Amino acid sequence: MKALVYNGVGQKSLEDRPKPQLQDPGDVIVKMVKTTICGTDLHILKGDVATCAPGRILGHEGVGTIESVGTSVTMFKVNDRVLISCISSCGKCDYCRRGMYSHCTTGGWILGNEIDGTQAEYVRIPHAETSLYAIPEGVDEDAMVMLSDILPTGFECGVLNGKVAPGSTVAIVGAGPIGLATLLTAQLYSPSEIIMIDVDDSRLAAALTFGATRTINSSDGQAAEQVKAWTQGRGVDTAIEAVGIPATFDLCQQIVAPGGIIANIGVHGQKVDLHLENLWSQNIAITTRLVDAVTTPMLLKTLQSGKIDPSLLVTHHFKLDQILDAYDTFARAAETKALKVIIDA
Numbered sequence: 001m002k003a004l005v006y007n008g009v010g011q012k013s014l015e016d017r018p019k020p021q022l023q024d025p026g027d028v029i030v031k032m033v034k035t036t037i038c039g040t041d042l043h044i045l046k047g048d049v050a051t052c053a054p055g056r057i058l059g060h061e062g063v064g065t066i067e068s069v070g071t072s073v074t075m076f077k078v079n080d081r082v083l084i085s086c087i088s089s090c091g092k093c094d095y096c097r098r099g100m101y102s103h104c105t106t107g108g109w110i111l112g113n114e115i116d117g118t119q120a121e122y123v124r125i126p127h128a129e130t131s132l133y134a135i136p137e138g139v140d141e142d143a144m145v146m147l148s149d150i151l152p153t154g155f156e157c158g159v160l161n162g163k164v165a166p167g168s169t170v171a172i173v174g175a176g177p178i179g180l181a182t183l184l185t186a187q188l189y190s191p192s193e194i195i196m197i198d199v200d201d202s203r204l205a206a207a208l209t210f211g212a213t214r215t216i217n218s219s220d221g222q223a224a225e226q227v228k229a230w231t232q233g234r235g236v237d238t239a240i241e242a243v244g245i246p247a248t249f250d251l252c253q254q255i256v257a258p259g260g261i262i263a264n265i266g267v268h269g270q271k272v273d274l275h276l277e278n279l280w281s282q283n284i285a286i287t288t289r290l291v292d293a294v295t296t297p298m299l300l301k302t303l304q305s306g307k308i309d310p311s312l313l314v315t316h317h318f319k320l321d322q323i324l325d326a327y328d329t330f331a332r333a334a335e336t337k338a339l340k341v342i343i344d345a
């Protein structure tokens with residue numbers, strides 16, 4: 001089968017690989033129908049993810065049809081259409097029982113990282129019954145792909161951890177796919193303001209069409225003053241970090257209102273200064289989270305009922321044999337205006 005393989009820092013290729021086989025009774029083999037590329041795949045290619053070894057097939061998102069099932073799998077059968085979660089979970093370990101699937105002792109984020117992933121014609125999914133979701137009739141499968149990772153990430157790490165509430169004020173720093181997914185799901189709670197902050201005007205323009213109330217291009221270093229001016233000098237109740245660099249976490253520290261929350265989503269590769277000299281008296285909280293994908297069934301219902309439309313995030317389509325072009329388009333997002341690129345089988 002064809003597969004996109006990580007061959008070490010800066011190196012990837014489309015290769016012929018053997019089809020995956022069932023290994024454990026709880027496995028299924030999925031024939032991929034659609035997959036996509038995540039910012040985290042670009043992190044892997046930069047060498048930022050030590051757990052991902054050269055030779056790994058990348059990809060942790062997608063939808064497909066079941067090709068074969070392990071002997072203990074009763075919930076799924078051959079030919080079922082399924083959504084693949086970016087997080088594999090056994091459902092039985094202590095962390096899974098607490099809803100913290102991301103820390104599953106035999107799962108977590110392993111797909112396209114510690115085991116071969118979804119950017120291929122076929123993929124082996126371990127713990128299939130608790131890591132796959134049946135796709136209801138009639139839902140848009142491009143939109144479904146957004147449920148593998150980015151919607152649960154924005155919702156769990158940003159909206160839920162940030163306690164977005166009716167009438168509250170929210171700022172989201174970073175208008176990439178994750179920041180925009182956070183914007184879509186924050187609206188389920190009717191905050192009065194959602195201010196999107198980025199340095200890319202085309203992403204800010206997209207944010208306005210997705211429901212942002214205001215946008216700020218922070219290139220001039222004046223974003224904190226602008227947020228304060230719009231919030232009677234108080235700042236925002238929820239400041240969500242969706243970039244993963246010191247400057248943007250720092251901005252969140254400057255714009256969080258007394259009593260507010262900084263909800264970090266970004267993957268940080270560098271240390272960040274914590275300004276307790278300013279924040280000790282402000283009654284704030286700071287949260288961090290690796291997506292658990294525990295809200296996937298709930299998000300699926302909001303998609304089905306039309307309350308959110310994640311297909312807005314899809315900007316480009318490619319075939320699997322064009323996946324190197326898809327990577328190039330995704331990596332040059334500022335020029336190509338790419339948000340999510342769908343790769344069809």
Ligand SMILES: NC(=O)c1ccc[n+]([C@@H]2O[C@H](COP(=O)([O-])OP(=O)(O)OC[C@H]3O[C@@H](n4cnc5c(N)ncnc54)[C@H](O)[C@@H]3O)[C@@H](O)[C@H]2O)c1
Nearest residue numbers: 039174175176177178198199242243244265266267290291
């Ligand atoms: N916590 C989790 O479980 C989890 C899951 C998935 C992704 N992530 C992380 O979330 C982050 C966002 O992901 P993404 O795919 O949207 O990334 P992305 O790179 O596509 O988007 C980041 C956005 O930040 C903007 N930006 C860059 N520098 C900026 C600055 N100084 N000020 C304001 N904006 C700036 C960019 O223009 C871009 O629009 C990444 O760090 C990713 O690794 C975390």
Ligand SMILES: [Zn+2]
Nearest residue numbers: 038039040149
């Ligand atoms: Zn991802």
Ligand SMILES: [Zn+2]
Nearest residue numbers: 090093096104
């Ligand atoms: Zn587990």
